[in-house]
Amino acid sequence: MKEHYLAVIKFPMLVSLSLIILSIVFFSLALSNYHHLGLSAMQTVLFTFMFIVLTVLVSTWILILMSTHQKIKPHSLRLYTTWMLFNIYFYLAKWLGKVFMVKKSTLQESFLNFNNEIILSNFMGIHSKNILLLLPHCLQNSECKIRITSDVIECAECGKCDIAKVKGVVDKYQVNAAVATGGSLARKLIKDNRPDVIIAVACHRDLTDGVRDSWRFPVYAVLNERPNGPCFETTVSVSTIEFAIKKFI
Numbered sequence: 001m002k003e004h005y006l007a008v009i010k011f012p013m014l015v016s017l018s019l020i021i022l023s024i025v026f027f028s029l030a031l032s033n034y035h036h037l038g039l040s041a042m043q044t045v046l047f048t049f050m051f052i053v054l055t056v057l058v059s060t061w062i063l064i065l066m067s068t069h070q071k072i073k074p075h076s077l078r079l080y081t082t083w084m085l086f087n088i089y090f091y092l093a094k095w096l097g098k099v100f101m102v103k104k105s106t107l108q109e110s111f112l113n114f115n116n117e118i119i120l121s122n123f124m125g126i127h128s129k130n131i132l133l134l135l136p137h138c139l140q141n142s143e144c145k146i147r148i149t150s151d152v153i154e155c156a157e158c159g160k161c162d163i164a165k166v167k168g169v170v171d172k173y174q175v176n177a178a179v180a181t182g183g184s185l186a187r188k189l190i191k192d193n194r195p196d197v198i199i200a201v202a203c204h205r206d207l208t209d210g211v212r213d214s215w216r217f218p219v220y221a222v223l224n225e226r227p228n229g230p231c232f233e234t235t236v237s238v239s240t241i242e243f244a245i246k247k248f249i
């Protein structure tokens with residue numbers, strides 16, 4: 001529990017800290033200019049504009065923090081906060097993460113976990129048929145003779161890889177599942193299925209890019225484990241997938 005909390009908290013802490021730094025810089029500049037020379041018309045316009053931007057940034061961030069526990073309505077407001085999270089706050093955290101030398105994978109994991117919290121609080125009561133489970137091809141055992149290119153239903157459940165366990169969960173909850181060999185196929189599967197919620201399994205980089213690319217769709221991210229190195233016979237926590245499905249339906 002404590003580990004999960006720490007894995008979530010780093011990203012929002014970096015964003016909050018960067019907003020505090022921006023506010024301190026803004027008010028220091030505005031006040032020092034005002035006290036020393038007074039503000040010219042041009043400076044007044046500039047500082048007013050900066051103040052509005054800062055206010056929007058801070059208030060939107062507060063709304064995003066609230067959305068980890070409360071559903072955001074209406075839909076357009078949710079899209080706005082998602083866009084801001086993926087296109088503004090993500091870069092603010094990245095920038096400050098570089099300053100504090102936070103590992104890229106640590107920041108990506110925290111970002112994904114934070115986004116998962118938002119998705120869980122905003123999407124409930126979904127019909128299982130409208131949930132799409134997207135799996136990476138590297139989950140499959142490399143010596144498996146069955147070509148699982150799109151559907152896990154083909155798996156013969158020999159148990160040599162986690163596809164068998166995933167198939168069990170898919171059968172149990174009757175969700176849609178597909179195997180994507182790359183980002184383009186994943187995008188096509190999302191476009192064709194138009195699910196209400198996506199549960200995507202992949203590595204840090206692919207998930208971070210995928211979640212941000214498909215920002216109009218709610219994507220719950222499940223990181224795979226790579227005991228044999230990247231992109232080869234990876235594994236996944238099936239209980240995490242089941243946990244997410246149970247929360248959504």
Ligand code: SF4
Binds near residue numbers: 155161164
């Ligand atoms: S569990 Fe399924 S996918 Fe994995 S090796 Fe066996 S038959 Fe192939």
